[in-house]
Amino acid sequence: MLSNTRVDKVGVEERVARFQTRSIKNEAKKQGLHMVLNMIDLTTLEGKDTPGKVQQMCYKAQHLHDVHPGLPTVAAVCVYPSMVAVARKALGNSSVKIASVSTAFPSGQSTREIKLSDTKFAVDQGADEIDMVISRGKFLEGEYNFVFDEIAAIKEACGKARLKVILETGELCTLDHVRMASEIAIHAGADFIKTSTGKIQPAATMQVTYTMLMAIKDYYDQTGIMIGMKPAGGISTAKLALHNLVMVKEILGNQWLTNEWFRFGASSLANDVLMQLMKTESGLYQSPDYFSID
Amino acid sequence: MAKKNTTNSQTEWNYAASPESTSHIRLEKKYQLFINNEWVAPSSKKYFPTINPATEDVLAEIAWANDADVDLAVKAARKAYTEVWSKMSGAERGKYIYRIARMMQERAREFAVIESLDSGKPIRESRDVDVPLACNHFFYYAGWADKLEYAMPHKKPEALGVAGQIIPWNFPLLMAAWKIAPALAAGNTVVLKPAETTSLTALKLAEIIKDAGLPPGVVNIVTGYGDTGAAIVNHPDVDKIAFTGSTTVGKIIQRAVAGTHKKTTLELGGKSANIIFDDAPIDQAVEGIINGIFFNQGHVCCAGSRLFVQENVADLVIRKLKARMESLYVGDPLDKNTDIGAINSKEQLDTINKYIKIGKAEGAEIYQSDCSIPSKGFFCKPTLFTGVSQSHVITQEEIFGPVLTIQTFRTIDEVIQKANNTPYGLAAGVWTDKGSRIFNLTTKLRAGVVWANTYNKFDPVSPFGGYKESGIGREGGVHGLSAYLK
Amino acid sequence: MEILKTYKIYIGGAFPRTESGRYYPIVDASGSTIANVCLSSRKDVRNAVVAARKAFGGWSEKTAFNRGQILYRMAEMLEGRKLQFLEELTKQGSSKEAAAQEVQESIDCLVYYAGWADKYQQIASSINPVSSSHFNFSALEPMGVIGMIAAQETSLIGLVKLLAPAICGGNTVVLAASEALPLCAVTFAEVVHSSDVPGGVVNILTGKVSELAPAMAAHMDVNALVSESLGELDKTLALACVDNLKRNIVYQQGTTQGLPYITALQEVKTTWHPIEQIGGASSSY
Structure with a gap:
């Protein structure tokens, strides 16, 4: 089942550098920045999260910068299972989706039973999407079947919710591992694969995202089935986000350039994108003081 | 009103045109030969156009050197070799080469744009590959000028004299650097002929050589077609021919110098x-x-x-x-x-x-x-x-x-x-x-x-060159020095 | 009754006569014939090149240590046959003292290059610190089949000084002996033959330089031509070498010994490979 595809890191770095030399200007930039905003999973995943914090973020998710009409909403908010109900209420009938992390996020160090009930709880509370973590310890032990079975079990528990599988690539240490874990997740039923929890550095480097996109591409070429991609953690500038879109476009094509298939997991990206967008409109460099923090 | 959540998946996202500006480059309408640090009109009185292969527009007129012009250049190189360059210490020679490298860096963007205009190569490559590598080549060999005895153990290295250098159109500036830098570091003087379709960056390099204050005649640049190259190859007072180009022309050169004292290095074709x-x-x-x-x-x-x-x-x-x-x-x-x-x-x-x-x-x-x-x-x-x-x-x-x-x-x-x-x-x-x-x-x-x-x-630092019919000798690295020393 | 030696040529580890059936006499100072030697032809050159090409793979891939051992073995064999060489040299007109010196020098030369076999690579190769995340090194590789014209004015030492650095460096050789003084070349072939040198690594022909040298120069499967300056012939040979861009190496008369004689018959090969962690790659990917 696994392709045993090898990944040469230096070659990946060279390839990724090429994406970064693409120059995105004028209309292409405006269009790209709109897409980025619309692909964001606006995230808060902290021990100190409170209903108040989540409510404020949910409002921001729908009203990115109301002084400027015509902006999209973000794709989703991403919260802990205990905050799903709060988010559900705050979002009302908005089309912004609710993603919830589960499976003893972020370490994943718990029992299958707890991970399943964690997932079911989030779904029952109204989550549209589940962001699970894989068992990295088991993966590094070579217990690939365990990792596979666990993902498959969670997928079943998700019901109608879409499943994003977090590889936590910062703990997998090599791109060969990233590639292999991507394939395991895809074959076990992931709807999306996602780089990181945001709790471990390095997170969504372009090298890692590239490697995962190539796994998605190969799977698509073999089966015709599309898998989504979510880099998360470390993408905080509009420029880096656009480079990611360039990469998606050139590897997977325009087909993937929608929040159906591509997401950014980020908390501070949106405002930088907004500032860039306002700069392209007005020609003036912007100050953060004019953009709300929620 | 609920805002739209999903983008239209049918939307094409295409990059807008992003052309590099040409406003900061300076090109003459007409370029003369560069001999003895002077711009000299060709005695042939002939000029040929160099065009932008992407638009077919003429960029400039270039002087076409004949035998007499080449003779003038070789004489200048010989005089500079005997009277100045061979007497100068390696350390001093090195400082001139370092200076060339620095001035090229300062004007890197101009060089990149002109290279792309004249040769047709994408700006991404001339900006990120050709020009930086050319600068670095001068930097690398500058440092060798006062260390030659370490490059050739058990020999007392000596320069060859006047080097005639003929370069191709695929990496115009980079090949000029590959040729000129080691030749100067080893203590030779140079007569260089760029390819007829891509003379401009070599002529811009001549401006830098002049600005850098190199003694007149140390580097001479003569432009023209194959007949100009032949005049260099056949000139009796040239001690070394360095050529990069096709295997066919490489063999013509090798035949022309057979039985003479001229040393050759050839970087020729391939089918790798x-x-x-x-x-x-x-x-x-x-x-x-x-x-x-x-x-x-x-x-x-x-x-x-x-x-x-x-x-x-x-x-x-x-x-x-x-x-x-x-x-x-x-x-x-x-x-x-x-x-x-x-x-x-x-x-x-x-x-x-x-x-x-x-x-x-x-x-x-x-x-x-x-x-x-x-x-x-x-x-x-x-x-x-x-x-x-x-x-x-x-x-x-x-x-x-x-x-x-x-x-x-x-x-x-x-x-x-x-x-x-x-x-x-x-x-x-x-x-x-x-x-x-x-x-x-x-x-x-x-x-x-x-x-x-x-x-x-x-x-x-990495030696480059071929086996068999791909050439004779190496360029780059310590191995590239021996081509210009005896 | 003395048994006279038949002087044959040496191709692919065997001692055939020239395929042409031709010979030329070698006469001493008094004008009497000492020996009839083979007047080798272009076809002998061709056969020798085929043998040398066939032997190249095995010889160039032998360990450097092993090649050094074999060169040292050649010195041992030459030492053991000293008397025969002394006799041939004096027959060909050398004084006894000069002959003794020439044989001793030849033995010493083989010992000298025996020692170089596993050292020249260390001196002449390099690790090149490129500005990217790559390991890059340049190492020497033998050129291949070398055509050689032995020094004309000596019978033994001139050929040893050309031959030893070539085979020390893993090349195989087709060598034309001194035209006027060929006897030691043939006897040297017997030294080679008894020294664990694989057949075809060294091939030795006798005959006219004006016939053999152009044949080697024009042969498309010869990688380099080495000789001491042959005067007028130099230009003709240089021209003939152009067709396959054969490396044409002409030494001044009186070849000495040293590292440059080895490296002159080596190609520089540069190899690149990525390094996973270098140069600013601060993340663990």
């Missing part, structure tokens, strides 16, 4: 094998194939123009290769998003098209990427041929364009034999995850440069 094993990092190998054949429109003597893929991964590699070719942008060399620029000249485009025709006539299966190419200027779509064998003309002869031939193989012995089955021996590529196999191959491939799990990498 790029070999992909089934355990290779496939996606990086595909990048290596792309970089191997489409870098600089395939106008690269060490281009990986013969691809060998192990049979059990051939379908996969070819599918991925075709997909990757579709993401290459062909067009305006000055656009920062262009991957493949213009073919250097009408003549070269005709040659490439001739080989594409031959390939089709030989029954090979052609695939070209689906991109559009500009209606004006000289452009060629990225092209590959499958269903070819060693016996096809297109796998034997150097095409010097974006045309790849793909053969499959079953065993390691077979591929070594086929890779070496050519009169050339410039470069080779090997892609496999297995270390012991890499060393087996890199040892057995008869080529001067072997890239393992990479391709088309260059560096001033």
Whole structure:
């Protein structure tokens, strides 16, 4: 089942550098920045999260910068299972989706039973999407079947919710591992694969995202089935986000350039994108003081 | 009102044009010969136009040197050698070369834009590859000038005298740097002739040489066609000929200097094998194939123009290769998003098209990427041929364009034999995850440069040059110095 | 009754007569014939090149240590046959003292290059610190089949000084003996033959330089032509070398010994390979 595809890191770095030399200007930039905003999973995943914090973020998710009409909403908010109900209420009938992390996020160090009930709880509370973590310890032990079975079990528990599988690539240490874990997740039923929890550095480097996109591409070429991609953690500038879109476009094509298939997991990206967008409109460099923090 | 949550998946996202500005470059209408740090009108009184191959617009008129002009340049070089340069300490020579490197860096963007205008190569390459490598080459050899005795153990190294240097159009500035820097470091003086389609950056380099205060006559730049080059080769007072170009012309030069005291180094053609094993990092190998054949429109003597893929991964590699070719942008060399620029000249485009025709006539299966190419200027779509064998003309002869031939193989012995089955021996590529196999191959491939799990990498410290009919001698690194010392 | 030696040529580890059936007499100072030697032809050159090419793979891939051992073995064999060489040299007109010196020098020369076999690579190769995440090194590789014209004015030492650095460096050789003084060349072939040198690594022909040298220069499967300056012939040979861009190495008369004689017959090969962690790659990917 696994392709045993090898990944040469230096070659990946060279390839990724090429994406970064693409120059995105004028209309292409405006269009790209709109897409980025619309692909964001606006995230808060902290021990100190409170209903108040989540409510404020949910409002921001729908009203990115109301002084400027015509902006999209973000794709989703991403919260802990205990905050799903709060988010559900705050979002009302908005089309912004609710993603919830589960499976003893972020370490994943718990029992299958707890991970399943964690997932079911989030779904029952109204989550549209589940962001699970894989068992990295088991993966590094070579217990690939365990990792596979666990993902498959969670997928079943998700019901109608879409499943994003977090590889936590910062703990997998090599791109060969990233590639292999991507394939395991895809074959076990992931709807999306996602780089990181945001709790471990390095997170969504372009090298890692590239490697995962190539796994998605190969799977698509073999089966015709599309898998989504979510880099998360470390993408905080509009420029880096656009480079990611360039990469998606050139590897997977325009087909993937929608929040159906591509997401950014980020908390501070949106405002930088907004500032860039306002700069392209007005020609003036912007100050953060004019953009709300929620 | 609920805002729209999903983008329209039918929307195409295309990059807007992003042309590099040409406002800061300075070009004369007419360029004279650079002799003795002066701009000298050619005694032939003849000039020829140099054009932008992407638009066919004339960029400038260039002086056409004849025998008398070349004689003047050689005399200047000889005088500078005897009276100044050979008497100067290595450390002082080095300072001049360092100064050239620094001034080139300062004007790097101007050089990159002019290089792209005159040669057709994409600005991404002239900006990120040609110009920085050219600067670094001067930096590297500057430091050798006062350390020559360490380069040649047990010899007292001495300069040769006047070096005649003839360079090609594929890397105009970089090749000038490859030639001039080691020659000066070793204590020679220089008469350099750029290729007739790409004289401009060498002439801009002449401006820097003058600004850097090099003693008059140390570097002379004479422009012209093949007859100008022949005048250099046949001049009795030239001690060394360094040539980069075709094997055919290399042989003409070698015959011309037979029986004379002139030393030669030749960097000539190639038909290099790029070999992909089934355990290779496939996606990086595909990048290596792309970089191997489409870098600089395939106008690269060490281009990986013969691809060998192990049979059990051939379908996969070819599918991925075709997909990757579709993401290459062909067009305006000055656009920062262009991957493949213009073919250097009408003549070269005709040659490439001739080989594409031959390939089709030989029954090979052609695939070209689906991109559009500009209606004006000289452009060629990225092209590959499958269903070819060693016996096809297109796998034997150097095409010097974006045309790849793909053969499959079953065993390691077979591929070594086929890779070496050519009169050339410039470069080779090997892609496999297995270390012991890499060393087996890199040892057995008869080529001067072997890239393992990479391709088309260059560096001033890295010696470059061919076996067999790909040339004689090395350029770059410590080994490149001996070409200019006795 | 003395048994006279038949002087044959040496191709692919065997001692055939020239395929042409021709010979030329070698006469001493008094004008009497000492020996009839083979007047080798272009076809002998061709056969010798085929043998040398066939032997190249095995010889170049032998370990450097092993090649050094074999060169040392050649010195031992030459030492054991000293008397025969002394006799041939004096027959060909050398004084006893000069002959003794020439044989001793030849033995010493073989010992000298025996020692170089596993050292020249260390001196002449380099690790090149490129500005990217790659390991890059340049190493020497033998050029291949070398055509050689032995020094004309000596019978033994001149050929040893050309031959030893070539085979020390893993090349195989087709050598034309001194035209006027060929006897030691043939006897040296017997030294080679008894020294664990694989057949075809060294091939020795006798005959006219004006016939053999152009044949070697024009042969498309010869990688380099080495000689001491042959005067007028130099230009003709240089021109003939161009067709396959054969390396054409012409030494001044009186070849000495040293590292440059080895490296002159080596190609520099530069190899690149990526390094996973270098140069600013601060993340663990």
